[in-house]
Amino acid sequence: MSIAIGLIGCGAISRKHLKTIANVDSVQLRAVSDVDDDKMSEAVERYRTLTGDQTFITKLNDYKALIKREDVDAVVVALLSSMHATVAKEALKAGKHVMLEKPIALSLQDTDELINLQRLTNNVVLVCHQLRYRPVFQKIKWLMDEGVIGKPYYGTASLKIYRPKHYYSSAAWRGSWDKDGGMLVNQGIHLIDLLIWLLGDVHSVYGQIGRYLPFKETEDVASGVLQFENGARAVLDANSVTLPNNLGYELTLVCDKATISLKGALDQLERCFVESHPEIEKELNLLMNDTREHEYMYEDFVKSIKTTKSVKMSCVEGKKAFEVIGGLYLSHLKNNVITFPIESFSTSDMKGSC
Structure with a gap:
């Protein structure tokens, strides 16, 4: 039925x-x-x-x-x-x-x-x-949960894209804090969600944002340092002003037994080293061809x-990435490290912030 x-x-x-x-x-x-x-x-x-x-x-x-x-x-x-x-x-x-x-x-x-x-x-x-449903990330999550790649040390997430003026003018709500929510909320949230899912819940964040394009309210660039509850750390680097067009994405995980790095549209395996498991590189490369995550x-x-x-991907899980982004935004406002959980936050709080 x-x-x-x-x-x-x-x-x-x-x-x-x-x-x-x-x-x-x-x-x-x-x-x-x-x-x-x-x-x-x-x-x-x-x-x-x-x-x-x-x-x-x-x-x-x-x-x-x-x-x-x-x-x-x-x-x-x-x-x-x-x-x-x-x-x-x-x-x-x-x-x-x-x-x-x-x-x-x-x-x-x-x-x-x-x-x-x-x-x-x-x-x-x-x-x-939906990236949580992509088979290659399902496999990496399994490797993490089963301890195959060891204790997580460090992660990086990079977003280098371009959103021209006509992107924002095509819909009146785009680029506004109260209706759109910001570049991290719209374009960076998938990478942040993957970091949380793979490395664990976030303990604290420190970050800064900046706006250079005059025809919208929200940020064009953002950077942040995340500390996870398990002691791991990660660096976030995001911008939507990379000329002349999208350069791509990058996600890297460094653990005590492995380094795994993806780039492009997260569909290219740049590095896969897993101690004592050389076969895993081939497995991940095969899974890379399956991008039917939306169907899954x-x-x-x-x-x-x-x-x-x-x-x-429940409501509880969906909250995590938004709360981390909210923490990064608040960190910019307060110029201080923000520890989780956060009691309150709305993107409308960011009006006039950058």
Whole structure:
């Protein structure tokens, strides 16, 4: 039996969801919602082209009407960041399961309210940190958990991308603290989530941010030093002003028995040394070819709905990366080390900060 999906938000990120819904047999698109009629029509036609299925799909300008539909089992929330938590909470109250685009929210208050509501309703919420589902990272996580690569010492995460002026002008909310949330919240959050997942929970962070482009509020560059509860450390280096285009990403893990480093779109194995296990390099290179993480994420979502087993990327897990970013932002404001947990934070607190 397929899970009937309602897609809320038909912007650029929705295309990835539509492709995945079309490829995963256990889900089917039932309805879409957006304030823009043309975007809804484009989404429906895209889905029909991908599937060859001309089944009627409901189009609704009001997402609340979609949430109330009895023929929708679960919703995908793909709106601007400031609406993520609000819509997810409304969907849970209406009895729906939720696949929620990152970030989970733009304030810790909203994040905690969503976590509590999910526990109360016992419906599924999966936050879209899809790289956790990529097979190569699943394997590295297993190697870490099983002690094959030893005690973690150090990690680095680097983001060197370019976002031109027209990227921000294409949507009025982009580049604003209260609706968009910042470069780290939007582009850097996947790398930060991987650091946390692989190295462990973060004890403290010190960081600074800077803004150089005048046509937006949020940061263009960010750097940070993370200390983990297990004693490991990591350095974060991120910017969205790398000319003339994206240079790429980098993630490196240094442990007492191994060094593993990925670059490019995290699809190139730059180094893999694991003491006494030379075969692991070949295994990781083979896994590198499998980039169907979005499909695996949906499969986990469906499995959790059908079996009540917890998803790998729950609300609690989704909070971690946002809280670390919030800590880095607060560190910039206070010019001091921030220790976790943080009592309160909202990206709107950052107005005028850089």
